Amino acid sequence: MITILDGGMGAELIRRGAATSGGLWSAQALLDNPEAVVETHHDFIRAGARLIITNSYSSIPSYLEKEGLEDRYEELTALAGQLARRAADESKENVRVAGSLPPLSESYRPDLVPDHDVARSIYDAMALVLEPYVDLFICETMSSIGESMNACEAAKKAALARSLPVYVSWTLNEKPGAGLRSGETLNAAYEELSAVGVDGFLCNCTAPEAIEAAVKELSDWTDKPIGGYPNRVSEVPPGWTLDNALETERRVDITPSVFVEFASRCVEKGATMFGGCCGVGPEYIAALAEAFPD
Numbered sequence: 001m002i003t004i005l006d007g008g009m010g011a012e013l014i015r016r017g018a019a020t021s022g023g024l025w026s027a028q029a030l031l032d033n034p035e036a037v038v039e040t041h042h043d044f045i046r047a048g049a050r051l052i053i054t055n056s057y058s059s060i061p062s063y064l065e066k067e068g069l070e071d072r073y074e075e076l077t078a079l080a081g082q083l084a085r086r087a088a089d090e091s092k093e094n095v096r097v098a099g100s101l102p103p104l105s106e107s108y109r110p111d112l113v114p115d116h117d118v119a120r121s122i123y124d125a126m127a128l129v130l131e132p133y134v135d136l137f138i139c140e141t142m143s144s145i146g147e148s149m150n151a152c153e154a155a156k157k158a159a160l161a162r163s164l165p166v167y168v169s170w171t172l173n174e175k176p177g178a179g180l181r182s183g184e185t186l187n188a189a190y191e192e193l194s195a196v197g198v199d200g201f202l203c204n205c206t207a208p209e210a211i212e213a214a215v216k217e218l219s220d221w222t223d224k225p226i227g228g229y230p231n232r233v234s235e236v237p238p239g240w241t242l243d244n245a246l247e248t249e250r251r252v253d254i255t256p257s258v259f260v261e262f263a264s265r266c267v268e269k270g271a272t273m274f275g276g277c278c279g280v281g282p283e284y285i286a287a288l289a290e291a292f293p294d
Helices: 009-015 025-032 033-048 060-065 070-091 116-133 145-162 186-195 206-220 255-270 281-292
Strands: 051-053 096-101 136-142 166-170 200-204 226-229
Touching: 009 033, 009 255, 025 033, 025 051, 025 070, 025 200, 033 070, 033 281, 051 070, 070 096, 070 116, 096 116, 096 145, 116 145, 136 200, 145 166, 145 186, 145 200, 166 186, 186 206, 200 206, 206 226, 206 255, 255 281
Parallel strands: 051 096, 096 136, 136 166, 166 200, 200 226
Antiparallel strands: none
């Protein structure tokens, strides 16, 4: 049996008109339409997700400062935790909530990772306000070893009070087997994060082909939970940011049935967790849940 994660919250909120493709991205919904966040969580749960991730991916100072709201990042991060917890509790299903600690500058950009002290200050605050509402932490879309260490150290500190698990999820080069976006190898990242007691190892927000290769590697190294949640995005252009003119395209070849085929191969290679990231909506999670019933 595998744990089914939810899909891409940000892209789904944009599709529903509750968030913007630039600017504040998914944090816009926290400000303007928090009920849309709850309903999106509900839709993923109804589709079959049993681990949902808080909508705290863009409640970070660097995004919020675009609207002069950087001082509200703790408030909005806490709200993201509250909304996810509410959705999980209202569902009456056995749903866990994972508190998201995301990149603090831009996704896929190891060159823009803040230095350790700056990052730890923000991550410590985010983890502290998420902790009352979550069942575990997931430090996601981490593009380098340093970035993942900053986030996981903060998560481990906040997790102590209730002995919560801490998972890491790296974003990979789209070429299978090519390691993290930083150029560091997956094995080096695994060794570093394993040494600080991380409880689960995933890969996300990259091509399913790359995640399939990574799952095989991870299964050779650990018996802890492993898996992935791929996106439906073509290769990310060098220098991409949320607000610049560089664009990514959706992969139309990844239909729900193809998505399930990738998941099945990952499970065969040892994955115990699987879900989706950008462009993966509830219909994909429903197909996954049908293929892997409770």
